[in-house]
Amino acid sequence: MKVEYGFPNIPELANVSVIVERRGEKTLTSILGPCSTLHRFIIKRYFAFHNKLGAIYQTDTGNVYSMYIPEFPSLAHNRMLEAFLISKVFKRPAPFAATIGVSAKCQFHCVHCSAAGRPANIPEMSTAEIKRVVGECIDMGITNITFTGGEPLLREDLETCIRAVPTEKAVCLIFTNGQLMTAERAKSLKAAGLFGVHISIDSPDPEINDGLRGARGALKGVRDAVENARNAGLLVGLSTYVTKQAVYLHSIREIAELCSQWGVNELTVFDAIQTGRLNGLKTHQLNRLSRFVLLRDNWVLNRKYKNKPRVVTQTWTNTAWGFARYIGCLAANLQFHITAQGDFAPCDFTPLSFGNIRETPVKELWDKLLVHPGYKSFSQKCRMQDKSFRGKYIETIPEDADLPYNIRLLD
C-alpha cells in the first residue's frame, strides 16, 4: 500500500510530496519536489522514529504505531502529519485531536473522576450539535476525535456520532469504563467506524479496582469489554492513572502484565491530576523523583513487552527527560476538549471554559484560547500540575462554582 502525501496548508511545503509505503512493520518514504535539507531531515526523522518504535497493530492496508494516530500510510495520517509539522516546525499551533464529552452521566462514582462538578441541569449536546461540532473539528484539520464522558456508551446515539467522523480524514475513539461493551455493542461500534476503545482500569486487584470505582464487578466488566472489543476487530487500549504512591509501588507493571495477557494494544498512564474528585489532593501529585521512577518503568516495560502492549505515559510527554520538548502540555498546542454540555475547555482535566459551542464556532474558541495569557506560550509542563498556573487559574475558582468555570471571571 502506497499513499502520496501532500501539505497544501504549508506554503513552504506546498510543492513537496512524500510517497509513503507500508513494507511489513516498517514505513518507507521518498520525498519528491523542492524540500529544504532541514524539512527533509525532519520528515525522515518523523518516520524513522515510528519505525524504531515499531507498530502496535497491522491492518490490511497499513501500520498502527499508536491508537492516537491514524494508520500509516493513509490520508488521515497525511492530515495529522501536516498539522504536526505546522505546529512543531512552523510554530503555528494546529490541533490534531479533540476530545468531546458526549455524556455527563456515568454508572460509577470513581474517586478520580475529572468530570465531577459539572452542572446537572444543563442539557447534554444533542445528536445534531455533536455532528456539527465534529464537522467543525474536521474542517480545522483534526484527525483524532475521541468521545468521552461521563460514560459515552450510555448514549444510544453514539453510533450516529461515530458515523459523523469521516474515516478517510480522522480516526474516532472512545474512553469508556467498558461496562456496557457487550459483544453486540462492540460490533455495532465497529460497524459505525470506530477505530478503537480506551477502557479505564484503576488496579489489577478486583477489590481495589472495584473499591475505587464504587461498583462491584467493575474489573470483570473491563475484562469482558476487552474481549468483546477485540473480537469485534477494534483496537483496544487500557487507560489508568498513577499517584506518586502508586509509582513507588510500580503499579503499572501489573497492569501492563494484564494488558499483555488480555491482548491489549496500548496502555495509557495518566498522571494523577488535582481535578474533579482528586482536586486538593496535593500529596498524590507526582514529583521529580516519582516521574523519574515512572519513566524508568515505562522504558523497561516497553523493552519487555515489545509493543504488546505499548506503554505510553503522560509523564513521558510532559517532562524534560521524556519528550516534552516535542509534545509538552497538549492544551493550546495539539488538542482541546468540549464538554458534554458544549463548553470549550483547554483539556479534559482543566475546569476552565472559554465559551460554548452553542454560541460560538469551535475555531473561534480555539483562537481565543491561543491568545489567552495562560496559554499563548508553549508549556512543556502539564499546566494542571504547574504551581504558578494553578495558583492563578485553578485555585482561584470559587469552591461552589459550576465547572468548567468561565475564565473571563478570573482575568
Ligand code: SF4
Ligand atoms: S494541562 Fe496539559 S498536560 Fe495537563 S492534562 Fe491538560 S493538556 Fe495534558
